[in-house]
Amino acid sequence: MEEDAKGRFSRRQVLAASTALAAATTVAPGGARPAAAGAAPEIVGPGEVRVALRVNGQVRETLVEPRVTLLDALREKLDLTGTKKGCDHGECGACTVLVDGVRVKSCLTLAIMREGAEITTIEGLADGSRLHPMQVAFLERDAFQCGFCTPGQILSAVGLLKEGRPRSRDEIREGMSGNLCRCSAYPNIVDAVADVAEVPR
Amino acid sequence: MEFLRPQTWAEALAAKAELPGAVPIQGGTDVMVEINFDVRRPPALLDLTRVAELARWSAEPDGRLRVGAGVPYARVISELADRLPGLAQAARTVGSPQIRNRGTVGGNLGAASPAGDSHPPLLACGAVIEVESAARGVRAVPAEEFYLGVKRNALEPDELIKAFVTPVAGGPQYFSKVGTRNAMVIAVCSFCVALHPAERRAGTGIGSAAPVPLRALAAEEFLAAELDWAGTAPLAPALLTRFGELVGAAAAPIDDVRGTAAYRRHALSVLARRTLTWAWNDHRKAAERCA
Numbered sequence: 287m288e289e290d291a292k293g294r295f296s297r298r299q300v301l302a303a304s305t306a307l308a309a310a311t312t313v314a315p316g317g318a319r320p321a322a323a324g325a326a327p328e329i330v331g332p333g334e335v336r337v338a339l340r341v342n343g344q345v346r347e348t349l350v351e352p353r354v355t356l357l358d359a360l361r362e363k364l365d366l367t368g369t370k371k372g373c374d375h376g377e378c379g380a381c382t383v384l385v386d387g388v389r390v391k392s393c394l395t396l397a398i399m400r401e402g403a404e405i406t407t408i409e410g411l412a413d414g415s416r417l418h419p420m421q422v423a424f425l426e427r428d429a430f431q432c433g434f435c436t437p438g439q440i441l442s443a444v445g446l447l448k449e450g451r452p453r454s455r456d457e458i459r460e461g462m463s464g465n466l467c468r469c470s471a472y473p474n475i476v477d478a479v480a481d482v483a484e485v486p487r
Numbered sequence: 488m489e490f491l492r493p494q495t496w497a498e499a500l501a502a503k504a505e506l507p508g509a510v511p512i513q514g515g516t517d518v519m520v521e522i523n524f525d526v527r528r529p530p531a532l533l534d535l536t537r538v539a540e541l542a543r544w545s546a547e548p549d550g551r552l553r554v555g556a557g558v559p560y561a562r563v564i565s566e567l568a569d570r571l572p573g574l575a576q577a578a579r580t581v582g583s584p585q586i587r588n589r590g591t592v593g594g595n596l597g598a599a600s601p602a603g604d605s606h607p608p609l610l611a612c613g614a615v616i617e618v619e620s621a622a623r624g625v626r627a628v629p630a631e632e633f634y635l636g637v638k639r640n641a642l643e644p645d646e647l648i649k650a651f652v653t654p655v656a657g658g659p660q661y662f663s664k665v666g667t668r669n670a671m672v673i674a675v676c677s678f679c680v681a682l683h684p685a686e687r688r689a690g691t692g693i694g695s696a697a698p699v700p701l702r703a704l705a706a707e708e709f710l711a712a713e714l715d716w717a718g719t720a721p722l723a724p725a726l727l728t729r730f731g732e733l734v735g736a737a738a739a740p741i742d743d744v745r746g747t748a749a750y751r752r753h754a755l756s757v758l759a760r761r762t763l764t765w766a767w768n769d770h771r772k773a774a775e776r777c778a
Contacts, residue, residue: 325495325497326502326505327491327493327494327498327499327501328491328492329489329491329492330489330490330492331489332488332489335490351488352488352532353488353522353532374524375519375523376516376519376585376586377671379583382585388588389585390585391516391585391586391589393519393523394514394515394519394586395519395589396490396512396534398490399512399515399536442584442585445584445585449561461584463670463671464583464585464586464670464671465583
């Protein structure tokens, strides 16, 4: 993040609004962070910006415009197409990933805002060839038909269990309410999550 | 689109002063929808997620709570439900779990949609919104003066929302909302009532039934005059009916895709009667325990 501007990477300082502010603010060389209170912040864009994303334990660098969502960066720049784009406005949950262990919709966050965070996608859930228990449960319970929503469902279910173990099927349904399944495999999805959460039928 | 990355609140204020057109982004759950669909293309985004103090809450010396604009709904629910029950109930109805992990009350205030779920409890509790600019410092705006129109609030172009300050609940609070399902619903209408027994009055907040979220002032005056705070009797049906009518009358709804004006007025009356009944029953139980 602190490297010199090069290529299409632009980096400037905001000109301070008042002379008092200007006096207190010197343009930091090499894009170093201004230290003084009232100092101007770093500006990047509008062109492509080099962003280092930590995805599934690997740091991956790519160039993205600031307006690019984490979802588009994962799919288009990093070729991690397991994360699906359904609605692109936070309704469907197909793009759910974990950011620092918390489930979020990757269409509603910018790639540039998630630098330094640990991002987990469906590709990173298995331990080598050993599937994550939630993946196993979805297979065993046949918790999908077309499979488009499944990566988001599985990441959301993993996130749900990290937030606290659901105690009933109703709590699972409530906790999974941000993920739509147009094939309506909901009963089997609830079964799969209940297996891993050890919720009795 | 430029992207501004302040590390501190002072930097954020300086940036907003320099580029008043920059749109602040925190959880992104509102702003990103408009960007993805090209509804708006702001000249710059001001990323507030690195400003650590926005993500904190604390108790003020006077006992009120000061909640940073960057505290997500998930934390309002897990950390503040005992002290701000009305707001926590409203937070539980926001979007979906993923949205609640990122979305913030500050974002609700910034967007100033009349349908925002935070607004009714902030109004009913008497919250004050703290806004700040580099040039003029902090300004405290009462919630009822903060909402100016559909998606318009009292922020000056160089100001940012810093926090809201609200009294800790002194009595029962209930929020209720009408929507087509239990998740990912924009309110057809919503209502919050907060009992303030120490002041012998109740606060109200109406959402999604007028160009701005608003208090039902006549309904509040009616309750202040009619409620028997020392008594432990259930509320008289006539009192509940009248309260519902006054709340419905305070709204100024429109017909739109989510519901008709007539339905909204009717539903608000029902929500008002229901939430007041729940709140009063809690209050009676508390009074009986003390007796």
